[in-house]
Amino acid sequence: MPILKSMQNKLTVLIFLIISTISVHASTIEVCNSCKFKSIKTAIEYAKPFDTIIVQNGIYPTTNIIIQKPLTIIGKAMPTLDGLLKGDIFKIQANEVTIKGFNIINVGKDFANSNTAIRIQKSKNFNISNNQFKNVLYAIYLEKSSHGKVVNNKIFGNAVSEINSGNGIHIWDSSNVQITNNYIEKVRDGIYLEFAKNCTIAKNISTQNLRYGLHFMFSNNNVYTHNKFINNGAGVAVMFSKKIDMHHNVFMKNWGSASYGLLLKEINDADIKNNIFEENTIAINVEGSNRINYSKNNFIRNGWALKVRGACYNNIFESNNFISNSFDVSWNTKMNDNKFSNNFWSAYAGYDIDKDGVGDVPYRPVKLFSYIVNKTPETIILLRSLFINLIDFSEKVTPVFTPDFLIDNQPKMKPVL
Amino acid sequence: MFKILKYSIFDLLRSRWSFIYLVFYLLLGSVLLLLNSNLSNAIITLLNVVTVLVPLIGTIFGIMYYYDSKEFTELLLAQPIKRSNIFLGQYFGVAISLSLSLIIGLGIPFLFYGLVISEKVFEFISLIIVGTFLTFIFTAISFFIALSFDNKIKGFSVAILMWLLLAVIYDGIFLISLVYFEQYPLDVFSLTAVMLNPIDLGRTLMLLKLDISALLGYTGAIFKKFFGTNLGSTISFIVLIIWSLIPILGIVWKSNKKDF
Numbered sequence: 001m002p003i004l005k006s007m008q009n010k011l012t013v014l015i016f017l018i019i020s021t022i023s024v025h026a027s028t029i030e031v032c033n034s035c036k037f038k039s040i041k042t043a044i045e046y047a048k049p050f051d052t053i054i055v056q057n058g059i060y061p062t063t064n065i066i067i068q069k070p071l072t073i074i075g076k077a078m079p080t081l082d083g084l085l086k087g088d089i090f091k092i093q094a095n096e097v098t099i100k101g102f103n104i105i106n107v108g109k110d111f112a113n114s115n116t117a118i119r120i121q122k123s124k125n126f127n128i129s130n131n132q133f134k135n136v137l138y139a140i141y142l143e144k145s146s147h148g149k150v151v152n153n154k155i156f157g158n159a160v161s162e163i164n165s166g167n168g169i170h171i172w173d174s175s176n177v178q179i180t181n182n183y184i185e186k187v188r189d190g191i192y193l194e195f196a197k198n199c200t201i202a203k204n205i206s207t208q209n210l211r212y213g214l215h216f217m218f219s220n221n222n223v224y225t226h227n228k229f230i231n232n233g234a235g236v237a238v239m240f241s242k243k244i245d246m247h248h249n250v251f252m253k254n255w256g257s258a259s260y261g262l263l264l265k266e267i268n269d270a271d272i273k274n275n276i277f278e279e280n281t282i283a284i285n286v287e288g289s290n291r292i293n294y295s296k297n298n299f300i301r302n303g304w305a306l307k308v309r310g311a312c313y314n315n316i317f318e319s320n321n322f323i324s325n326s327f328d329v330s331w332n333t334k335m336n337d338n339k340f341s342n343n344f345w346s347a348y349a350g351y352d353i354d355k356d357g358v359g360d361v362p363y364r365p366v367k368l369f370s371y372i373v374n375k376t377p378e379t380i381i382l383l384r385s386l387f388i389n390l391i392d393f394s395e396k397v398t399p400v401f402t403p404d405f406l407i408d409n410q411p412k413m414k415p416v417l
Numbered sequence: 418m419f420k421i422l423k424y425s426i427f428d429l430l431r432s433r434w435s436f437i438y439l440v441f442y443l444l445l446g447s448v449l450l451l452l453n454s455n456l457s458n459a460i461i462t463l464l465n466v467v468t469v470l471v472p473l474i475g476t477i478f479g480i481m482y483y484y485d486s487k488e489f490t491e492l493l494l495a496q497p498i499k500r501s502n503i504f505l506g507q508y509f510g511v512a513i514s515l516s517l518s519l520i521i522g523l524g525i526p527f528l529f530y531g532l533v534i535s536e537k538v539f540e541f542i543s544l545i546i547v548g549t550f551l552t553f554i555f556t557a558i559s560f561f562i563a564l565s566f567d568n569k570i571k572g573f574s575v576a577i578l579m580w581l582l583l584a585v586i587y588d589g590i591f592l593i594s595l596v597y598f599e600q601y602p603l604d605v606f607s608l609t610a611v612m613l614n615p616i617d618l619g620r621t622l623m624l625l626k627l628d629i630s631a632l633l634g635y636t637g638a639i640f641k642k643f644f645g646t647n648l649g650s651t652i653s654f655i656v657l658i659i660w661s662l663i664p665i666l667g668i669v670w671k672s673n674k675k676d677f
């Protein structure tokens with residue numbers, strides 16, 4: 001035992017020595033209005049790799065700073081970096097760069113060059129956290145970068161039209177990025193991923209954005225969980241991507257004449273689980289998407305819960321709750337090998353004599369009216385008319401028009417928890 | 418006219434029917450709120466009831482009241498009272514007492530449920546307004562029909578047919594023509610068709626309030642303008658007022674012309 005103890009002591013001494021040598025190498029530079037360094041630019045020029053720059057509270061006009069060495073730049077008490085509406089603010093071209101605790105305002109408006117508050121190019125292990133962005137075109141722009149974090153940032157855009165506005169967090173050709181706990185409002189796309197791989201997007205709130213809360217293009221193997229998408233042009237658009245894991249998200253109040261909670265286009269092999277879709281015009285709009293598992297989602301008070309526009313095969317809809325939607329399912333193709341089972345439908349009027357919790361009569365989620373509206377959209381003006389209720393009822397008793405393959409043979413009697 | 422109105426209201430309040438009507442709405446309101454977990458759903462279900470049952474009850478009540486009080490009316494006609502005053506007095510008596518039953522019957526359960534503190538209060542108020550308008554319109558139409566037919570059976574069947582036409586058949590023809598002419602632009606046609614039927618008009622007004630308007634908006638620019646702005650509610654409201662005036666004028670015209 002004493003031998004072990006002495007070894008342990010030696011080890012602690014060794015670790016202490018290593019840490020102290022590192023801290024001798026990395027020095028701290030302070031920036032404030034009365035310090036030796038009055039601007040961040042000069043401090044960065046002076047700093048050696050792995051130094052820490054601490055910026056005291058104040059307002060610093062900062063434009064087009066290029067960081068080409070590993071640095072940690074920390075703001076004390078949220079100092080303001082004012083871009084003076086001229087171009088970018090930070091351009092990071094080195095690994096291991098941290099930018100933390102700044103209030104970044106007034107980025108240029110040149111959308112041809114997509115002016116950005118923090119642009120990260122070909123870098124690894126970056127950490128952008130606890131910043132606040134106001135009046136920016138793009139807040140954070142990642143290009144060919146990987147293994148970084150974007151955490152706890154707040155982005156307040158003021159986008160008016162889609163053409164001349166930017167995205168909150170824009171990720172292009174990057175991988176292994178974690179986007180966590182950010183709040184994004186009033187930009188074009190809250191978070192935009194193009195050719196991004198293995199990214200995790202969690203616990204963000206994206207709201208009041210002009211186009212999408214979250215937008216995937218050609219981005220495979222990504223996960224997004226526990227996010228909230230409220231009142232956007234459309235909540236989330238996932239296009240031309242594979243293996244996207246979507247679970248525990250909330251899609252709410254994406255309400256407008258062409259709004260979606262979730263838009264899926266050309267998506268294969270995805271999982272959509274445990275999400276809540278509430279009060280969206282169309283909760284999920286699906287086009288050309290195959291092998292997707294929809295399970296344990298809640299669809300509550302949407303216009304359409306599921307609008308399937310065709311070329312969708314091998315999808316499984318299992319254990320979802322469809323509660324008080326104007327239309328549960330709208331389908332416009334004649335072929336189907338999708339499976340509906342064990343869902344709860346609030347419109348289900350069957351019985352359960354053997355009391356096993358599963359209705360004894362199959363449920364057909366596509367109503368005749370939903371079929372008619374699909375063919376002639378103007379007929380929607382007759383929604384909730386007595387005549388429509390009558391024809392829906394007679395169609396339910398003797399199905400003629402609605403696709404007979406669309407059927408839930410085990411409808412649940414009570415909502416799935 | 419006000420004296421006759423007063424007598425009709427008292428007469429109706431004494432009769433069992435307005436109470437049955439009241440109790441029916443009380444039960445309906447409470448059961449709906451009990452079964453539906455939230456106010457919004459209860460209001461949507463009530464919308465179906467208001468656009469179907471309220472016109473039916475207004476029609477039957479109006480026509481029954483006219484034929485029942487025909488002898489009394491003829492007695493009144495012998496007095497030096499203006500003819501239109503007699504019939505308008507009776508009409509408003511029926512319409513007001515029916516509307517009161519509706520407002521009180523639905524109002525009480527919703528008040529107990531805590532309507533005032535919820536944000537749905539405006540939806541509920543517009544539901545009541547639509548219901549009241551429909552009561553006035555359909556009672557007036559039924560009075561007009563009753564004035565036109567001395568034969569009870571004939572009058573009754575025409576009134577029921579009128580209800581059936583406006584509540585069900587109209588929408589059927591409407592739907593078929595929309596599907597048949599789907600290649601053509603249908604925005605203006607469908608909006609006009611809605612305006613020409615008070616039941617559809619009331620339904621549309623409620624849909625506008627119930628936020629379902631977003632579902633309607635995606636079909637075309639005219640729909641979007643109509644349903645997306647206040648324009649739709651304003652126009653629907655004005656047309657609803659016109660709809661309630663036309664049959665009343667009809668009663669006045671018919672009563673002055675009719676040979677008793």
